[in-house]
Amino acid sequence: MSKLKDVTTEAFEAEVLRSTIPVLVDFHAVWCGPCKASAPALEDAAREFDGEIAFVKVDVDQEPTLAQQYDVQGVPTFIIIKDGQPVERFQGMVSRGKLATVLEPFAGAGE
Amino acid sequence: MSIYQAFGYAAKRAALIADIREKGPIYQAWLTRASVEGDISILSDDYGLHPALARLLPALGAFGEAEDATGFYEALLNAIPVGAETGALARQTLLLAWKDPVYGRANVIKPGPLHAVCKGVVDLVTQSIDKPIDKKAWRATRTALAAMRNADASTERAVDLVMSLAWDLEQAPGAAHDVITAWSAAVNIEADASDEDCFSDAENETFQAEMNKINEEAMEALSETQSLDSIGVEAFLAEVERVWAADPVRNALKQRSMARRARSNAKMAVWRAAIQQQVLDLAAAAFRSRNASPSGAQPAQSLSR
Numbered sequence: 001m002s003k004l005k006d007v008t009t010e011a012f013e014a015e016v017l018r019s020t021i022p023v024l025v026d027f028h029a030v031w032c033g034p035c036k037a038s039a040p041a042l043e044d045a046a047r048e049f050d051g052e053i054a055f056v057k058v059d060v061d062q063e064p065t066l067a068q069q070y071d072v073q074g075v076p077t078f079i080i081i082k083d084g085q086p087v088e089r090f091q092g093m094v095s096r097g098k099l100a101t102v103l104e105p106f107a108g109a110g111e
Numbered sequence: 112m113s114i115y116q117a118f119g120y121a122a123k124r125a126a127l128i129a130d131i132r133e134k135g136p137i138y139q140a141w142l143t144r145a146s147v148e149g150d151i152s153i154l155s156d157d158y159g160l161h162p163a164l165a166r167l168l169p170a171l172g173a174f175g176e177a178e179d180a181t182g183f184y185e186a187l188l189n190a191i192p193v194g195a196e197t198g199a200l201a202r203q204t205l206l207l208a209w210k211d212p213v214y215g216r217a218n219v220i221k222p223g224p225l226h227a228v229c230k231g232v233v234d235l236v237t238q239s240i241d242k243p244i245d246k247k248a249w250r251a252t253r254t255a256l257a258a259m260r261n262a263d264a265s266t267e268r269a270v271d272l273v274m275s276l277a278w279d280l281e282q283a284p285g286a287a288h289d290v291i292t293a294w295s296a297a298v299n300i301e302a303d304a305s306d307e308d309c310f311s312d313a314e315n316e317t318f319q320a321e322m323n324k325i326n327e328e329a330m331e332a333l334s335e336t337q338s339l340d341s342i343g344v345e346a347f348l349a350e351v352e353r354v355w356a357a358d359p360v361r362n363a364l365k366q367r368s369m370a371r372r373a374r375s376n377a378k379m380a381v382w383r384a385a386i387q388q389q390v391l392d393l394a395a396a397a398f399r400s401r402n403a404s405p406s407g408a409q410p411a412q413s414l415s416r
Contacts, residue, residue: 040285041285041289044278044282044283044285044286047282047283048250048278048282048283095271095275095289095292095293096274096275096278096283096285096286096289097271097272097273097274097275097276097277097286097289097290097293098271098274100253100257100274100275100277100278101256101257101260101270101271101274104253104254104257104258105257
């Protein structure tokens with residue numbers, strides 16, 4: 001079962017902005033090759049950081065308001081949101097190495 | 112170490128080799144497409160190859176390049192005995208990305224604290240050939256590496272590669288693919304940078320701008336006679352080619368760029384051939400006793416370092 005939950009505009013505040021742990025938001029599109037190619041790495045990272053960082057997906061075609069609000073110009077765009085605020089963003093296909101590098105500072109103490 | 116045992120019986124190995132051969136040059140084939148989208152499970156589920164080794168195949172083959180890798184695949188698959196565990200071979204292959212005397216990333220990261228942390232990751236990968244490694248140990252190496260990542264900007268790519276090494280391949284076999292892809296990208300950048308006809312920054316900027324402009328011009332020209340949705344890739348590329356050729360000044364830049372690409376591709380082919388040979392040597396050494404044994408029995412530690 002996927003660890004990446006689809007989030008709508010309506011649920012964004014509760015699921016992301018009010019989350020007690022940092023959230024990696026994957027702004028993606030169903031037609032986007034690099035988004036599909038990044039999915040297995042995201043699933044692995046979600047499993048590794050389970051309980052420390054939440055992972056959610058936002059389909060930019062289904063949720064254009066969110067995409068606009070976060071100035072998403074291309075997909076995939078990843079934004080880490082902590083305490084309701086975007087604290088890091090990066091674009092393009094991601095590897096497990098890249099994800100680990102970016103996420104470690106936001107995760108717990110290595111547990 | 113894993114539940115995967117290669118092939119099951121000899122005819123299945125022959126069937127896989129025939130299937131890969133039938134599907135043609137790897138860059139056009141199912142293996143690359145499937146691996147990019149993450150579903151290459153047939154190689155593990157049906158043919159018993161460790162998922163990490165399965166994910167190495169397209170990357171080691173000729174990822175995105177017009178090199179025919181079927182010879183390599185056949186030699187490698189033939190070197191793997193029926194019933195063999197192949198996770199250790201995958202790990203040994205990944206270690207080449209660090210240890211290879213010519214292309215290994217150990218050459219890129221200077222001795223010092225960062226090198227030591229990277230070496231810690233490499234040691235864990237080495238240990239994982241023989242025994243399972245605790246999740247906390249992998250995590251600790253990643254945490255240490257992340258903390259040092261900004262120590263030297265020139266090593267950022269190498270550190271990302273090592274960070275991809277720091278995953279338990281039983282839990283995240285796709286990390287194997289990440290390592291080889293990162294290695295390939297790094298070697299490619301080095302090949303470009305050492306080219307005899309490097310573009311200056313200004314030339315690079317001009318070329319990128321001209322390329323974007325020409326793509327737009329081609330699209331505009333085609334859209335005059337057909338709808339945007341109906342423009343095919345071939346028609347678009349032909350029109351782009353025509354626009355480049357029509358302007359000798361712009362075309363000169365393009366020809367230089369193509370020549371550079373050809374030289375870089377040739378260097379990549381040399382790298383790939385060297386690594387493929389090392390993987391075949393590793394497989395031959397690892398499985399030698401088993402392939403030589405009439406009973407096919409494999410010594411328990413035959414894949415250990």
